[in-house]
Amino acid sequence: MPLKMDIPALEAFLKAQFPQVAETFRIEAVAEVGLTLRLLTDERHLRPGGTVSGPAMFALADVGVYLAILASVGPEALAVTTNASIDFLRKPRAGADLLAQVRLLKLGRVLAVGEALITSEGDDAPVARASLTYSRPPQ
Amino acid sequence: MPLKMDIPALEAFLKAQFPQVAETFRIEAVAEVGLTLRLLTDERHLRPGGTVSGPAMFALADVGVYLAILASVGPEALAVTTNASIDFLRKPRAGADLLAQVRLLKLGRVLAVGEALITSEGDDAPVARASLTYSRPPQ
Amino acid sequence: MPLKMDIPALEAFLKAQFPQVAETFRIEAVAEVGLTLRLLTDERHLRPGGTVSGPAMFALADVGVYLAILASVGPEALAVTTNASIDFLRKPRAGADLLAQVRLLKLGRVLAVGEALITSEGDDAPVARASLTYSRPPQ
Amino acid sequence: MPLKMDIPALEAFLKAQFPQVAETFRIEAVAEVGLTLRLLTDERHLRPGGTVSGPAMFALADVGVYLAILASVGPEALAVTTNASIDFLRKPRAGADLLAQVRLLKLGRVLAVGEALITSEGDDAPVARASLTYSRPPQ
Secondary structure (H helix, E strand, O other), X not given: OOOOOOHHHHHHHHHHHOOOOHHHEEEEEEEOOEEEEEEOOOHHHEOOOOOEOHHHHHHHHHHHHHHHHHHXXXXXXXXXXXXXXXXXXXXXXXXOOEEEEXXXXXXXXXXXXXXXEEEEOOOOOEEEEEEXXXXXXXX | OOOOOOHHHHHHHHHHHOOOOHHHEEEEEEEOOEEEEEEOOOXXXXXXXOOEOHHHHHHHHHHHHHHHHHHHHOXXXXXXXXXXXXXXXXXXXXXXXXXXXXXXXXXXXXXXXXXXXXXXXXXXOEXXXXXXXXXXXXX | OOOOOOXXXXXXXXXXXXXXXXXHEEEEEEEOOEEEEEEXXXXXXXXXXXXXXXXXXXXXXXXHHHHHHHHHHOOXXXXXXXXXXXXXXXXXXXOOOEEEEEEEEEEOOOEEEEEEEEEEOOOOOEEEEEEEEEEOOOO | OOOOOOHHHHHHHHHXXXXXXXXXXXXXXXXXXXXXXXXXXXXXXXXXXXXXXHHHHXXXXXXXXXXXXXXXXXXXXXXXXXXXXXXXXXXXXOOOOEEEEEEEEEEOOOEEEEEEEEEEOOOOOEEEEEEEEEEOOOO
């Protein structure tokens, strides 16, 4: 299945729909099986010790899977997150951006499911993993 | 087991440890079995349509369970979230604060587990539920 | 919303649909907000030390939420579990039956979500908690 | 880190510790990063339509991650599952065995986390994904 949106189209969509957070993320790569999303860490995401907060990692995974769905189905009316499960595995590196490798596991008519593996830039050990389910609007 | 921290002590701790987010939350009640935490919604938490974002609800549940642990054990060195699972059930009411009813299910030497039921103020239908696990530092 | 199935109707449905497991469970109570399901523990559910296995607790929560949905909507074509999250909190009591207190949190046209709090009979401390999502078939 | 247990050692351990279920599983491959576990489906695992039940898939993921931990750390006193999250993605193929590709994401002193991707033999589309956390006993 060819992609329906490329990086510029996805970033424009994100900027239009989620202006509060769009500047925080940058899409590094997109392909049929998934995409790579970067969290440009800034002071608002940080916790004592300079590591990225849990909610910021949650947002990274959530936006990442959402964009991967959009890339496959096009800019349809908004899908809604219905479930998320996240394991925090290691402390992120202080000062480093986070990278989420996102993969779609299911793209059904009603539900879509994806997962994200999050690392600190420059370190392969996973910082967090997350799986998210989206309910797609009736066609 | 008597509580080791009351509302002013918990709010002071939150303000000292998490200055970026402390002003966002207000503790409504605290008791041995759990507490009630309010998210004072503002523009930063909102999504198109005026509803609160998923990451903001995640943060509400995360901070709520964390505070419930602190209330029971006192201001110990930081416990760390290791796992979170959240179900988004209904769209929050536009413009309303969110309230999380938090309950501790386990307070072990190594792990603590709590759950949060989130509603929009003025409406009993749950907006989200979450369960979170924290790893406690070695004593 | 009045219940559409009572205990005998639910047990008959379970026996017809899931003959392999029906004899394992007994419905203790059913009401609009949820139900109580008993796992009659036997040797097949046990692990070393005489405690009930994780998969048996998973099955208890899964069947419990499923029955709570049926009680509300009637014997409709099978809903399917799409997500489950479970926290194992304490070792179950050796030799005791398990009881799941089940509560429906959402009963939508497409998705239903419920949670179960599992205890060993005769002990209030929770052994496990679970939340489960079901996808309902198109009407 | 070299493996501390190979397939025969793991299968012997499983048979000694979990005699009720050991015959149900077969380890296909084991390596430092994870292992592949087969569920030999039989009548007890099936649901109407001939597909494998949710609890049987849960057990496959649970045993798979457990064995992957053992392969890395050796036959230590039993680790305990503390959390599991599972997404059911597609109906398994009727009559086919299930295969779980297991990967360890974290092997800490206190907690270990792994994930499993489950497919029906002969079909690459994932049937389920699961992530599990184990609490390791004090050394």
